[in-house]
Amino acid sequence: xxxxxxxxxxxxxxxxxxxxxxxxxxxxxxxxxxxxxxxxxxxxxxxxxxxxxxxxxxxxxxxxxxxxxxxxxxxxxxxxxxxxxxxxxxxxxxxxxxxxxxxxxxxxxxxxxxxxxxxxxxxxxxxxxxxxxxxxxxxxxxxxxxxxxxxxxxxxxxxxxxxxxxxxxxxxxxxxxxxxxxxxxxxxxxxxxxxxxxxxxxxxxxxxxxxxxxxxxx
Numbered sequence: 001x002x003x004x005x006x007x008x009x010x011x012x013x014x015x016x017x018x019x020x021x022x023x024x025x026x027x028x029x030x031x032x033x034x035x036x037x038x039x040x041x042x043x044x045x046x047x048x049x050x051x052x053x054x055x056x057x058x059x060x061x062x063x064x065x066x067x068x069x070x071x072x073x074x075x076x077x078x079x080x081x082x083x084x085x086x087x088x089x090x091x092x093x094x095x096x097x098x099x100x101x102x103x104x105x106x107x108x109x110x111x112x113x114x115x116x117x118x119x120x121x122x123x124x125x126x127x128x129x130x131x132x133x134x135x136x137x138x139x140x141x142x143x144x145x146x147x148x149x150x151x152x153x154x155x156x157x158x159x160x161x162x163x164x165x166x167x168x169x170x171x172x173x174x175x176x177x178x179x180x181x182x183x184x185x186x187x188x189x190x191x192x193x194x195x196x197x198x199x200x201x202x203x204x205x206x207x208x209x210x211x212x213x214x215x216x217x218x
Contacts, residue, residue: 001116002026004048006036006062007078008055016049019105020112033057040066040073047115049108052079052090060093067094068138074115078103092136129165129218132201134158141201148200153178157193158201161216170213190214 003025007013010031017027028043030036033054040048040062052059063075077095090098096118097111127134131144139155141148150158156178161169171190179185194214198206207215 001046002028002044003112004028004030004036004039004043004045006030006033006040006048006054006059007051008032008053009051016108019109023109031055033059033062037062037065041069041071045073047074047076047112049076049078049112050095052077059095060089063090063094064138068135074118076108076112076115094136127159127162129162129216130205132162132205134162143201150197150200153193154197154200157197158216161206161214165216165218168209168212168215173213 001024003020005013005016005020005027007016007029008031013029013031017029020027028039028045030039031054033056035056036048036050036054037057039045050059050062054062059077059079063077066073066075075095075097077090077098078101079090079098080101087098087100096115099108099111127136133142134155135141136159141150141155141158157174160174160178171187174190175185175187179189194206194208205217207217209215
């Protein structure tokens with residue numbers, strides 16, 4: 001199994017290379033975002049361990065560009081940034097797993113093996129319903145090729161709906177999946193954001209099913 005380690009801290013990169021090589025992996029390293037991106041695109045690797053803070057190009061941008069190119073190489077992201085929003089950003093931009101520094105090498109190895117077991121299945125880079133297109137990696141929405149500018153909450157709401165076109169989805173389900181479960185959010189927040197979304201994507205695209213919920217029209 002070939003693994004690419006993209007890490008600008010030379011001692012850590014060398015330690016990971018030694019440890020993984022001892023486990024039977026073939027390991028290459030890169031020290032900048034651009035060199036890591038080029039190697040990931042053309043090196044035929046089975047997985048990549050990717051630091052977030054890199055010279056030239058951040059780890060977030062590296063994985064975004066890979067996913068935009070429909071490259072589904074499994075990515076384990078490493079970062080000293082341990083906030084929940086930092087981890088969410090890493091996963092949202094296309095990483096498969098996220099591990100904070102300092103980390104246990106045993107845990108890193110177990111997570112890497114788990115990624116390799118799952119492999120790199122085909123995943124659609126763009127979700128499409130009619131003339132409505134949502135690109136999760138680029139956080140971009142268009143309708144009839146015209147860009148639609150959405151807030152983070154509007155984007156999350158549309159992404160959940162567009163993954164289940166034609167299905168009726170209740171307010172409760174939307175609150176559970178689009179809003180922070182740790183916060184007490186009033187049910188009418190869903191109505192408010194559905195209204196915002198309708199004004200941006202077209203009122204004809206988002207139907208209210210009285211007493212049941214909302215449906216994105218295919």
